[in-house]
Amino acid sequence: MPARVWIEDLWNYVDKEVVLKGWIHRLRKLGGINFAILRDRSGIVQVVDEMRLLQRFKHENVVEIVGKVQREKRAPGGIEIRLKEVKLLGEVYYEGHLPVQIYSDRNVDRLKLDTLLKYRVLTLRNPKQRAIFRVLNTVVDGFREFLKKEKFTEIHTSKIVASSTEGGADLFRVDYFGRKANLAQSPQFYKQIMVGVYERVFEVGFVYRAEKHDTPRHLNEYLSLDVEMGFISGLDDLLQLETRLLKYIFAKVREENEEELKLFGASLPDVEEIPRITLKEATSILKKEFGKAVIGLELDAEGERLITDYARNKLGKELIFVTHYPLSKRPMYTYPDPENPELSLSFDLIFRGLEITTGGQRIHDFKMLVEKIRERGLNPDDFSYYLDVFKFGMPPHVGFAIGAERLVSKILGLPNVRMASLFPRDRNRLEP
Numbered sequence: 001m002p003a004r005v006w007i008e009d010l011w012n013y014v015d016k017e018v019v020l021k022g023w024i025h026r027l028r029k030l031g032g033i034n035f036a037i038l039r040d041r042s043g044i045v046q047v048v049d050e051m052r053l054l055q056r057f058k059h060e061n062v063v064e065i066v067g068k069v070q071r072e073k074r075a076p077g078g079i080e081i082r083l084k085e086v087k088l089l090g091e092v093y094y095e096g097h098l099p100v101q102i103y104s105d106r107n108v109d110r111l112k113l114d115t116l117l118k119y120r121v122l123t124l125r126n127p128k129q130r131a132i133f134r135v136l137n138t139v140v141d142g143f144r145e146f147l148k149k150e151k152f153t154e155i156h157t158s159k160i161v162a163s164s165t166e167g168g169a170d171l172f173r174v175d176y177f178g179r180k181a182n183l184a185q186s187p188q189f190y191k192q193i194m195v196g197v198y199e200r201v202f203e204v205g206f207v208y209r210a211e212k213h214d215t216p217r218h219l220n221e222y223l224s225l226d227v228e229m230g231f232i233s234g235l236d237d238l239l240q241l242e243t244r245l246l247k248y249i250f251a252k253v254r255e256e257n258e259e260e261l262k263l264f265g266a267s268l269p270d271v272e273e274i275p276r277i278t279l280k281e282a283t284s285i286l287k288k289e290f291g292k293a294v295i296g297l298e299l300d301a302e303g304e305r306l307i308t309d310y311a312r313n314k315l316g317k318e319l320i321f322v323t324h325y326p327l328s329k330r331p332m333y334t335y336p337d338p339e340n341p342e343l344s345l346s347f348d349l350i351f352r353g354l355e356i357t358t359g360g361q362r363i364h365d366f367k368m369l370v371e372k373i374r375e376r377g378l379n380p381d382d383f384s385y386y387l388d389v390f391k392f393g394m395p396p397h398v399g400f401a402i403g404a405e406r407l408v409s410k411i412l413g414l415p416n417v418r419m420a421s422l423f424p425r426d427r428n429r430l431e432p
Contacts, residue, residue: 002017002018003019004020005019005020006043007022007038007040007045008043010045010069010079014069014070014071014079015068015069015070016069017066017067017069018067018069020040020064020065020067021062021064021089022038022040022063023039023040023060023061023062023125024036024038024039024054024060024061024063025059025125026059026103027054027057027058029054029055032050032052033048033049034048034053034055035047036049037103038063038065038081039127043127044077045076045079046075046081047067047080047081047083048082049083053083053086057088058092059092059097059098060092060122061088061090062088062090063087063088063090064086064089065083065084065085066083066084066085068081068082068084098122099119099122100115100119100122100123102122102126103126105126105128108128108129113418116129117424117429120423120432121432127263128264131257131260132408132414134260135253135257135260136405136420138249138253138257139408139411140204140223140225140404142249142251143202143204144202145248146244147227150200151200152200152227152229153194153202154202154204155187155191155194155201155203156205157184157191157205158190159183159184159205159206160176160181160182160184161189162180162181162182163182164182164185170185170209170211171185172210183208185207185209186207186224186226186401187203187207187226188226189385190203191203191226191227192228192333192386192394192397193386193389194228195228195229195395196230196389196392196394199229199230199395200228203225203226204224204225204226205223205226206221206224207221207224207401208220208221209222212427214426214427216415216416217406217417218417218426219424219425219426220425220426220427221421221424222403222405222417224404225407226400226401227242227359227401228362228397228399229241229397229398230394230397231396231397232395232396232397232398233396234345235323235346235347235360235361238347238359238360239321239347242274242400243271243274246319247272250271250411261412264413265413266412268411269318269319271319273317274320274321275311275320275321276320276321276323277307277320277321277323278323279299279322279324279325280324282299282303285310286307286310289306289310292306297325297328298329304353305354318351318352319350319351319352320349320350321348322347322349323345323346323347324337324345324346325344325346325347325348326343327341327342327344330344330360332369332372332373332376332378333362333369333372334346334361334363335361335362345360346358349400351406351410352410356402356403356410357402357403358400358401359398359399359401360400361397361398362397362399364394364396365394366391369390370387404420405418405421
């Protein structure tokens with residue numbers, strides 16, 4: 001028996017007999033002839049069954065088929081298989097029809113989000129849904145590739161921690177053999193510790209926020225793309241790094257995910273340069289251009305959307321850095337602006353109306369960091385393992401974190417960030 005051929009490679013086998021394996025994605029029984037769509041990890045192909053060998057089969061049966069590859073303009077991809085043999089590899093156990101018609105992108109697009117996620121084990125088999133995670137895979141690959149070229153070292157840190165990294169009460173508590181522990185809100189402390197080892201580090205890993213949100217932009221478990229870099233001259237080094245990183249990632253997605261982008265009618269922005277404004281400038285723009293007052297010294301969801309409208313319409317850009325947030329609104333380790341100690345050397349990156357990155361310069365001096373911890377009403381003894389590294393010499397350093405699902409949702413124009421998570425966790429969802 002010849003070796004298995006992937007569907008994506010069938011154009012190399014025109015007029016030849018091949019072995020394919022996959023799922024019966026769609027099956028139409030039309031009198032004396034059957035038409036099937038076969039799906040494997042690489043794509044779909046039409047199968048013409050003139051001998052009615054597929055008569056007893058159903059949608060999602062797993063099969064091995066033998067057939068001849070032929071050109072056919074009317075078939076998906078311009079190619080089809082003339083069926084010769086079929087072998088059942090995996091039976092199905094459902095009555096009637098599938099609960100969701102996954103062979104139709106239109107039908108899946110029309111599903112309510114709760115239905116889409118309820119039947120996640122099935123809806124993920126839909127080609128358009130699968131495309132989302134091909135893009136996510138490319139984004140993560142590009143993130144790793146770029147940073148390794150920039151001499152960053154990948155690290156893998158614990159997700160069960162003793163203390164909060166971001167402050168606040170939004171923590172998932174864990175019983176750790178009778179001791180109180182938390183799921184990590186961020187690998188922040190570990191990233192900084194490892195700057196003292198490798199100078200430049202990054203991590204791809206899940207983080208956990210016990211925020212009681214129920215919005216299209218929030219997840220309680222999300223994939224964080226974290227970066228930390230030592231020996232910097234200032235915040236500008238970090239903004240330049242992320243600009244070059246996103247340029248690399250978008251170029252890779254454009255090259256490797258052309259078909260996936262077409263499925264969503266998606267386009268990628270130009271990131272040769274990302275404009276920068278301070279939060280003070282952003283609040284002035286929002287008031288002047290849109291009549292919106294900023295309350296609480298932060299941009300809310302509407303403010304983020306409007307500021308990117310401004311960037312798009314006035315600056316011709318779809319991304320914008322907003323810098324210099326109040327120090328009181330940033331984590332305790334954020335470096336104060338030397339020119340205005342009430343402000344911080346920090347930023348958010350907003351993309352198509354959504355904050356996808358938060359970052360800034362970190363305090364690297366032990367005494368200053370202890371002072372800032374105390375100013376927040378916290379006890380430095382609770383952060384002893386973290387503080388220890390600063391006793392032994394740390395360089396000036398910066399860092400940021402990208403929310404991977406948020407980035408992908410904005411690349412593809414998804415209405416809800418949950419759609420960019422394989423098995424999303426929000427305040428109401430713990431399965432599948």
